Amino acid sequence: EPEVTQTPSHQVTQMGQEVILRCVPISNHLYFYWYRQILGQKVEFLVSFYNNEISEKSEIFDDQFSVERPDGSNFTLKIRSTKLEDSAMYFCASSVYRDGIQYFGAGTRLSVL
Amino acid sequence: KQEVTQIPAALSVPEGENLVLNCSFTDSAIYNLQWFRQDPGKGLTSLLLIQSSQREQTSGRLNASLDKSSGRSTLYIAASQPGDSATYLCAVYTGTASKLTFGTGTRLQVTL
Numbered sequence: 001e002p003e004v005t006q007t008p009s010h011q012v013t014q015m016g017q018e019v020i021l022r023c024v025p026i027s028n029h030l031y032f033y034w035y036r037q038i039l040g041q042k043v044e045f046l047v048s049f050y051n052n053e054i055s056e057k058s059e060i061f062d063d064q065f066s067v068e069r070p071d072g073s074n075f076t077l078k079i080r081s082t083k084l085e086d087s088a089m090y091f092c093a094s095s096v097y098r099d100g101i102q103y104f105g106a107g108t109r110l111s112v113l
Numbered sequence: 114k115q116e117v118t119q120i121p122a123a124l125s126v127p128e129g130e131n132l133v134l135n136c137s138f139t140d141s142a143i144y145n146l147q148w149f150r151q152d153p154g155k156g157l158t159s160l161l162l163i164q165s166s167q168r169e170q171t172s173g174r175l176n177a178s179l180d181k182s183s184g185r186s187t188l189y190i191a192a193s194q195p196g197d198s199a200t201y202l203c204a205v206y207t208g209t210a211s212k213l214t215f216g217t218g219t220r221l222q223v224t225l
Contacts, residue, residue: 006156031211043157045200045212056211091156099144099209106156 002026004105007090013082017038021108023092026112033073033093033102034067036060043091047074052096082112115140115207119216126193127224134188137202141184143161144208148177148188153158156214160201161188193223 005024013019025032034046048055049067066078075094079086089109091101116139126132136146145164147216149157161170161177163186170177176189199218204213 003162030142033212035213035215042217043204043213045214052210058212074153099206099208101147101159101162102213103159104149104157109154 001057004088004092005095006105006108007104008108010109010111012113015083015084015112016081019081019082021090021092021110023077023105024073024076025075025092025094027073029094029096029103031055031068031095031098031100032067033095034077035090035091035093035104036088038085039106042057046077046090059100060108079110082110085113086110087112115143115205115214117203117205117214117216119201119203119219121219122217123220123222125224126149128193128195130193131189131191132193134190134201134203134221136186136188136216138184138186138205138214140207141181143181143205145206146179146186147179147188147204147206147213148175149202149204151202151212153200157202168201190221193221195223195225198222222224 007022032049037043046055046108047061089107092105093109095102120135121122147162148160154201163179174191200218202218204215
């Protein structure tokens with residue numbers, strides 16, 4: 001069964017460093033998303049992406065964040081200068097339709113020291 | 114702003130019981146509602162999606178209902194098993210913003 005894959009599963013970085021989280025969405029999906037979940041808190045929306053553009057972003061998704069679909073298969077989230085409060089589980093998701101089922105990856109746990 | 118609440122926050126039941134998890138949302142103008150399962154330290158597994166025009170969806174031992182006008186959904190799990198132990202999340206999709214808004218989840222433990 002097709003699935004969303006995310007790498008790495010765990011990333012440890014020093015405060016101020018840049019990180020890139022990678023995702024391979026399901027191949028025929030057109031809509032892509034990043035969410036995050038701080039330990040013990042709700043899953044929060046970060047950004048949605050369609051047709052090589054950001055469709056929607058939350059207030060969390062400030063200038064330190066960017067997304068890219070560099071080729072036909074990968075979808076990346078970059079954090080330019082990480083802060084302690086960026087420590088969270090980051091989930092990538094994809095869907096065929098804008099209001100269709102969103103399928104989630106297993107997540108990347110980001111630890112900022 | 115859409116707010117999603119799930120009650121109870123935690124639930125422990127003996128194996129074999131039928132149980133109901135509740136989800137409520139403040140803005141009834143939703144496109145759909147999705148129920149997910151999350152195992153500790155893992156990703157989210159989609160269980161059921163109910164469109165706003167539907168009242169029910171079923172998958173195996175799971176049945177989800179939606180009362181859009183009152184801002185409520187329930188997830189019914191029949192004949193619970195220890196393997197059902199996980200956190201169950203509901204999330205609503207409002208068409209004006211292409212994103213899911215999640216509840217805080219119900220942590221379910223099914224004991225032998």
